[in-house]
Amino acid sequence: MLKELSDHAKKLREELLEFMHEYVYPSEKVVEEYLENAEDRWTIPPIIEELKKKAKSKGLWNLFYPDNYYGKGLTNYEYAFLCEIMGRSLIAPEIFNCNAPDTGNMEVLIKYGTEEQKRKWLDPLLNGEIRSIFSMTEPEVASSDATNIQTSIVRDGDEYVINGKKWWSTGALDPRAKIAIVMGKTDPTAEKHKQHSMILVPLDTPGVEVKRPLKVFGYDHAPQGHAEIHYNNVRVPVSNLLLGEGRGFEIAQGRLGPGRIHHCMRAIGAAERALELLIKRAENREAFGSKLVEKDTVRQMIAECRIEIDQARLLTLNAAHKIDEEGSKAARKEIAMIKVVAPRVSINVINRAIEVHGGGGVSQDFPLAEHLANARTLRIVDGPDQVHLRDIAKLEIREQL
Amino acid sequence: MLKELSDHAKKLREELLEFMHEYVYPSEKVVEEYLENAEDRWTIPPIIEELKKKAKSKGLWNLFYPDNYYGKGLTNYEYAFLCEIMGRSLIAPEIFNCNAPDTGNMEVLIKYGTEEQKRKWLDPLLNGEIRSIFSMTEPEVASSDATNIQTSIVRDGDEYVINGKKWWSTGALDPRAKIAIVMGKTDPTAEKHKQHSMILVPLDTPGVEVKRPLKVFGYDHAPQGHAEIHYNNVRVPVSNLLLGEGRGFEIAQGRLGPGRIHHCMRAIGAAERALELLIKRAENREAFGSKLVEKDTVRQMIAECRIEIDQARLLTLNAAHKIDEEGSKAARKEIAMIKVVAPRVSINVINRAIEVHGGGGVSQDFPLAEHLANARTLRIVDGPDQVHLRDIAKLEIREQL
């Protein structure tokens, strides 16, 4: 039933699978140990840069962007298959220059950046030389309703002056991070969805203060990290504004579609890996007279995992394909649906895998606990389930009534 | 992403949709009232036979069979779309001669019947002149493990003598029912899956005793009904045996694939209709100061319905397509998965619709309660979830280890 992949996509997929097995999985523990022993956790494990070079040289690079100029000519649908594979390992996406928020930021720059902006920020991002951050969510308001965002962007002559507190600015602690896309209000008197704008802020601009790293269930996610950042009277040239005043939501919307496909397919990849680990563990452990894998209750878990994963994958591929065919706006309901489903499924599957691993499952010995923490977090990234469920219902009701 | 329907299938789908709106939905209450007032509930409401004629004349007939000779040349995948539509109304499937167990029985006769058998039983079934039953499940054993089936089929000269008790023989109370396919043991000493055979038993054979109608949550499902039937020294010619001694499971397996697609797509159709009713009701009722449709909790329900239905449909279509491409055996895991998912989803969605309908939801005023009873029953038809989950796990483990 599934639309077949092009030969090009199939070949990339094969190469990616091979690369994962040959280089990525074996490097997971190397990265972990490097960071465990690093004096400063906010440094880049050399192996990451090596693998990036290797991936780039093999053409496994910037696969996410659906064209042939910036990307590798994969549709969102095709990339989804590859993105799932990357999602199996927490260190993988960056190695292929396909990690959030850089992918979304590159997309924004490709679509809305001036030539100058592209030269300065997009090119090094596409080359994996620098990293970028996306400063949207704020600690002092419920950002699930993005109209709550309070950061101010006030024009003053040839500059905009930015003031505000942001958090969950992922990647901000990475020493390679150079540029932020910041969302803030340029016109508090405009209508609700025209008040906000997005602007480029180089991280070395005076007044940019990386306040502190945030943890996710005890994980600091070094060396990228998630930061609380304060913007204190930060001044940037007016040319740094993206697309135009009051068009922040327009950019945010366009950015969301493919980004959610990525998040969801990675969550599914994590689930698929968890199921693999579950089955392997169940094959290798005995309790009460038989292997775990022979127990009906464990088999029931395995079956439920397969059922949930397959459904989530079909739904996500379907959404990706709709984006390809009709655009993100037309696919809003489908995108909202996967945003609810994929993290949920990933959580369920990983939880079952943990259950079978016992104590090992919550420890650093398996990637399960960290994947679970991420999947749980994904449930609230871009707004909690409740927000997406509201949107789905609104669109459904509109269609039916 | 979905494989597109052929023009032929699209056209049939359009015609079916139109037929449903013009004839089927308006006849639901007519049928109910006819039966409510009938002296004998085991008689056929005339409108059913009229609608059958009309459907046949429009070519909306025997759509289920995936060829051009017996059916209308639709693949299982294509028919699935139409089957879902029929599932929206409890009276619909028969009108298009697409109702269980006749479809499965016709399939068996097409595949394994002799010319003589086809002439005698298949042709009138294809014409909708007679109805048939399938006598498999037994009251005295756990038939979810079909090797438990005890009915004996013993050769005695040119005849087989059948003895046993069956129940859930759907359609047995229908005055038009003429023929049964009975599963029983021909060789209790053979290996487990070679002991059973299937045999044709005309219902007017001496010794066939329709013991009593079974109810499903209070519904008698007249005029078809589900019967307990006793076969007491029933003698039929040896030529009535299907395929050969010991090949009962072979037939049963072949019969299962498409049949489950049908069951599941109908369950999804029922869910889709329930969601429609839910939204309509929610639009038309107020409580605590606003329409139900404006309440976040109701919207959450609507969104969850859409999420569940869309996933179940994709999974079922995927299974149907795999049957088309690789056969029922290769699609076993996919088929087992939908058998678990579709009734579950249907139950969840209908339950939510009932919740919004209040008392009306459990009454005869809406088709919800009866659809729910059917969906709940579908969870145990062909074995409870636990059996299918075991199969899914077995196949998954086999693939992974």
Next chain:
Amino acid sequence: MLKELSDHAKKLREELLEFMHEYVYPSEKVVEEYLENAEDRWTIPPIIEELKKKAKSKGLWNLFYPDNYYGKGLTNYEYAFLCEIMGRSLIAPEIFNCNAPDTGNMEVLIKYGTEEQKRKWLDPLLNGEIRSIFSMTEPEVASSDATNIQTSIVRDGDEYVINGKKWWSTGALDPRAKIAIVMGKTDPTAEKHKQHSMILVPLDTPGVEVKRPLKVFGYDHAPQGHAEIHYNNVRVPVSNLLLGEGRGFEIAQGRLGPGRIHHCMRAIGAAERALELLIKRAENREAFGSKLVEKDTVRQMIAECRIEIDQARLLTLNAAHKIDEEGSKAARKEIAMIKVVAPRVSINVINRAIEVHGGGGVSQDFPLAEHLANARTLRIVDGPDQVHLRDIAKLEIREQL
């Protein structure tokens, strides 16, 4: 931890258990067969009246009322234990004159009835000579918000004139039903909760039209039934008004507390019986090489049943005790909580029992399907879960903020 029962309550409980085993369970099939074969299903099976006499003679009568004059001196907490036992059999409550809505109606008459009203209606009700109905819910509005109720009660001289349509008037088809308590609006201009009143309407009053029986799933619940009743210019003396104009909600609230304890404890009793049946069936059936009761998946079901039942019972007993100690109003949160929990648990447990019974589970051969239909219906009686969850939250928030 549980407060111990008084010796008096313990003795009644022992006698009740004995009565159930000796008389009630063996009569279930007798009642069913009587009705199955009755020309008119709206007649009382003689065995019911016999058992009522016997129960009454043994003092197992009107146990529900928490005093020594009308009842047997049991607290709500104590009666809860007995009520659970009655809930195990669908025919039991009436046998002990403890069935809804008669219990609630008697309670209303005891609390708010005049001497004349008591003599005329309460005494025969307490004696089990007549039956009563409660006409609250209406087909044309969302009655979960009872302020929606539209039936008008208009004073005209010495009479009130009642006009309106009611449904789910349980017991209205019972030939012994003589009196209704009807809720309607006496003053549409008063503040929201002062508009409604309750009034006594003898069922033989001109204009009372029992329109039709409603079914619950496929069950008609003969010989009591649930009716749609139209009140067409029904005239009753002003003395039939209960408590006073505008005090309908006051009566409704007072009626609710103990009534919900009864509903919930019966639902728990039904669950407990379902678990018993599950275990027995699992002990007596084999599949795939072992008894069902030996399978880990079935054991998991059994354990989940026990966990859910025990929690629901404790919660309900706790609510009953709070009513005894502090009154229904103080126990509102506890009462709302059990209204959500008990039907849910009952549904879950019975569903698992059905799963283990296979086809038998949904049929008339076991009380499971009918108990499930009732438990599902109980979820919407007095408003769907959503309404109670709102109330719980409101009270919780009020306590915390």
Next chain:
Amino acid sequence: MLKELSDHAKKLREELLEFMHEYVYPSEKVVEEYLENAEDRWTIPPIIEELKKKAKSKGLWNLFYPDNYYGKGLTNYEYAFLCEIMGRSLIAPEIFNCNAPDTGNMEVLIKYGTEEQKRKWLDPLLNGEIRSIFSMTEPEVASSDATNIQTSIVRDGDEYVINGKKWWSTGALDPRAKIAIVMGKTDPTAEKHKQHSMILVPLDTPGVEVKRPLKVFGYDHAPQGHAEIHYNNVRVPVSNLLLGEGRGFEIAQGRLGPGRIHHCMRAIGAAERALELLIKRAENREAFGSKLVEKDTVRQMIAECRIEIDQARLLTLNAAHKIDEEGSKAARKEIAMIKVVAPRVSINVINRAIEVHGGGGVSQDFPLAEHLANARTLRIVDGPDQVHLRDIAKLEIREQL
């Protein structure tokens, strides 16, 4: 309905509540910051020892032990109320010398220790001067089936020689940890539950190697930590054996009952605190035009939290009371039930609170994420749910058949 607390218990409860507010909650951030900035995370924040002294001086010390000599004369039932309160803060239990595994170890020493052992290890534990560990689970076997435990304890003259690998030895990284209770096999040829023994191993014995800290999700739980410990030819005098050879399971069983009450009540305390935080946050945040606390979906969450918590608490108190009245063995089913229920409820409630907190919920800014990690871990401590569900079912079936 609940058995009333003694005046003594009530008073202690009041004092505990006061102590929590005055000293414990305000110290949470102090402890966190101390550790965050400590050069070595395995050092004790001075405030902890200060608070211990204060608690001890106020008599809020060793409350867990149900007698008047070692404890404060509280029954398990009474202590459960206090334990819940301690569970609200992750730093609380130790402050009152009521933290695992010291409580369980003290219990073992009280019950089975010799006078010499008590003098040497129990007295300083009771005084909070040293800490102890419990070495049971092993990394190489499924320890949920404790008969799998492989560590060998071999007699050699006047000594036992211990060899084996253990993990999840909580507290082993604490500099105050001095003594371990180790479970291992003394007789591999004995019948299954007589092969194992427990033995006291001072942590400074040669051959005791604290291999590495284990993390729980990303938390290291410093300064106690969970360690992998290897016992390499560790020699201790024969007098260190507890109770006798082959009696390891006997000790383990006795240890489990009260310990599980503690775990579960703490989990409920954590849930109760999460609900408090949820409501506060929902009161203080707005989205889409109203406060979160006014949204029906949030209210639904709050109601479900209250329902789940109240049920879990009643079930746990009931189990505690049964231990008091009939002993741990008689209460096995009740204890197994709470082991499944309490972590589940705690997970559900905390997850809802996180949902309402958005990004803050998974960060270090609220205790939610760490409580969730602990609650998830509790599901596998002493064996995953599946093991307890099997036990519950076994006991239930035994009672019913």
